[in-house]
Amino acid sequence: MSVEYHLYRIKFIKPAQIPLFLSEITPAEIFMKALNEKPSYEVNEGLIWHIGNLQFSSENFGKFAIGRTTKTTVEKYDDHLKNFKEVDDDRSPYTYVLFDISLGLIGIATKNTLASTSKAISNKIKDTLSKSNIVSDYEVDVRVDHVPNPVNFIERLKKAFVVKKFKATFTGPNPVDADELFQKPLSVYCNEMKAENGSIEVSGESLDSNVVQLVAKATAATGNSASARIKESEFGDVITIRLKAEPVRLFIDDNTEIEEAVKLLRSHYAEVRT
Structure with missing residues (x-):
């Protein structure tokens, strides 16, 4: 089965002067450290976005999951007691994001059950990574911008x-x-x-x-x-x-190895760049 990915650039913009007592750090290192923290972002009570399922296929290539947990009340039937009842339940839809740390390049897998657009998902990636300690300590501005098809x-x-x-x-x-x-x-x-x-x-x-x-x-x-x-x-x-407002799109087979999938992202990006 093919999965539709949309191409984005993720940017970690440091202030002109980094805070005192902190050593110099590159955007790529900030990206790496922020991912490894697997931060969460609480929108409101009962709705939290998370980064997880982090996998590296090489030093710079990998993928992670972005998703949300929502507390809901579900109506169920108890076969043993022969009664209907309401029980608390957690719903946790998520999708995968491919990444190349060296370029700050990511591909967001679209998923309607998580969000209606990849732009909405990109905003949550930004918000969630902004909650990481490394981003907070270095007072970094995180941006996730789509790569428009030119x-x-x-x-x-x-x-x-x-x-x-x-x-x-x-x-x-x-x-x-x-x-x-x-x-x-x-x-x-x-x-x-x-x-x-x-x-x-x-x-x-x-x-x-x-x-x-x-x-x-x-x-x-x-x-x-x-x-x-x-x-x-x-x-x-x-x-x-x-420039067209829609991001560059590509389709990748669900069984494709991570490194090969990221190389496909880079190939589509190179077409834009050159």
Whole structure:
């Protein structure tokens, strides 16, 4: 049976200055330590989200489960007493998340009985990992952003008669493969300003389409968003196009070994990146 996975980037954004008496630590190390804590997050009384079932197939590859326990009252029939009764019961739906610590790359297996969208699950991953001691001690901001499918966006940029404006977002430092041209320097700037995120917009009579495409790919790969104002023909109107809001999707056979499954995630990610 094939399972549908959605591609996300998980980011552990450290403050410009780490708290006193704590040693320097990388985002990958924070990710590793937070997972190993298997934290829980209590939304309210009777509803708790948990991380568990942690498995490593190599130093950087693995999977974990994210799920919730909900206390409910269930009506049952007692065959021995011949009576109906109400009993307390725990419901614990969960799903699996593949991960590559070295890239901060995760794939969330969709599951309607847990949440209607992978975005809702990603928010709970963020909230739950934020409860770990390592994240709290280092005052880290955890972000889990979907990797948007850039194919249609890039194709429209390629075919455009002219690109007149381009806008992209960025966050503080995290992705180890952020491009040198755009995401990396701006993310450092964002961090120094103690900002959570930012955006940059450039405009002109005719922007360099090739450079715009490169920056758009890097923006998508780092889980950020972009838009452009283009003319599709010489005498056409100027219109706005945006990176698709839906994350990159892939299907993986349920029996696939963890390391092979993560390699499939990396392959789909590489298509976005390059």
